[in-house]
Amino acid sequence: RKEVEQDPGPFNVPEGATVAFNCTYSNSASQSFFWYRQDCRKEPKLLMSVYSSGNEDGRFTAQLNRASQYISLLIRDSKLSDSATYLCVVTLSDSWGKLQFGAGTQVVVTP
Amino acid sequence: DVKVTQSSRYLVKRTGEKVFLECVQDMDHENMFWYRQDPGLGLRLIYFSYDVKMKEKGDIPEGYSVSREKKERFSLILESASTNQTSMYLCASSFTASGALYEQYFGPGTRLTVT
Numbered sequence: 001r002k003e004v005e006q007d008p009g010p011f012n013v014p015e016g017a018t019v020a021f022n023c024t025y026s027n028s029a030s031q032s033f034f035w036y037r038q039d040c041r042k043e044p045k046l047l048m049s050v051y052s053s054g055n056e057d058g059r060f061t062a063q064l065n066r067a068s069q070y071i072s073l074l075i076r077d078s079k080l081s082d083s084a085t086y087l088c089v090v091t092l093s094d095s096w097g098k099l100q101f102g103a104g105t106q107v108v109v110t111p
Numbered sequence: 112d113v114k115v116t117q118s119s120r121y122l123v124k125r126t127g128e129k130v131f132l133e134c135v136q137d138m139d140h141e142n143m144f145w146y147r148q149d150p151g152l153g154l155r156l157i158y159f160s161y162d163v164k165m166k167e168k169g170d171i172p173e174g175y176s177v178s179r180e181k182k183e184r185f186s187l188i189l190e191s192a193s194t195n196q197t198s199m200y201l202c203a204s205s206f207t208a209s210g211a212l213y214e215q216y217f218g219p220g221t222r223l224t225v226t
Contacts, residue, residue: 008151032213043201043217044154087153089213096142096161097205097213098169103153 003027004102006088011107013078020074021105023088030100033064033071036087038104044087047073078109114138115218117202123224130189132221134202141207143185144215145169145177147198154201160185161207192225199223 006023013019025033033050048055050062050071061074071090075082088102118133136143142161146154146169156169158177166177174196178186185204189196199222203215 004153034213043219044215045217046214049213091213096159096167097207097215098144098156098159099154099213099215101146101154103151 002102003100004088004090006102006105008103009106009108011105013075013082013107013109015078015080015109015111017078018074018076019078019107020072021086021107022070022072023102023105024068024070025088025090025100026069027090027092027100028069029092030069030090031093032091033062034089034091034099035060035062035071035073036089036101038085038087040084044101047086075107078107080109080111083107083109115202115204115216117200117218117221119221120219121222121224123226124189124192125226126193128189128192128225130192130223130225132187132189132200132202132223134185134187134204134218135183136185136202136204136216136218137183138204138206138216139182140204140216141182142205143179144203144205145175145185145187146201146203147171147196148201148220149198157187192223194225197223197225 036044038044085104202218
């Protein structure tokens with residue numbers, strides 16, 4: 001079983017619509033959670049951290065559910081530029097910052 | 112602007128060849144990482160280094176070795192390339208400082224094909 005599992009998609013979303021997707025993790029000792037974004041043929045970049053209480057960054061909202069061991073990402077008012085693969089990332093507690101990546105969820109925003 | 116560079120964007124090698132992938136970062140980061148990315152599997156950690164001359168195995172170190180002689184440079188070595196090492200290789204770096212530890216900066220990747 002994979003440590004971090006994501007629906008690969010693609011999620012086809014009309015411009016201006018809302019899209020949400022989840023990611024599940026298997027290790028209950030996971031400490032920190034993030035969403036990274038990877039554009040086609042580009043490198044991953046940190047999108048946002050995921051805090052226990054949930055957090056927003058503009059049109060993006062991230063939630064954590066420790067009891068059910070999943071995190072979610074919601075994108076409101078989708079833009080064409082939001083088309084990308086969103087990588088779910090979890091960590092255990094260590095001093096070197098090792099990350100455990102999901103395989104990604106592809107989002108395609110259409111005009 | 113932060114920068115991680117990798118020596119090649121595309122590389123084609125023959126089975127059995129020794130392959131060197133170079134990564135350089137200009138941010139004075141302590142930590143450096145090598146991943147491979149394959150469809151459906153995501154990024155998998157091969158090796159990482161938290162200081163000069165220090166290295167630790169990641170999740171899939173078999174068939175690979177690394178070298179970190181200078182803080183800014185982290186090399187991945189395939190001693191004898193095999194076809195199952197055909198992949199996208201990504202280098203990343205990060206600070207150790209609290210609050211920045213999990214923000215990794217990635218290079219553009221090297222697509223390696225072993226024939």
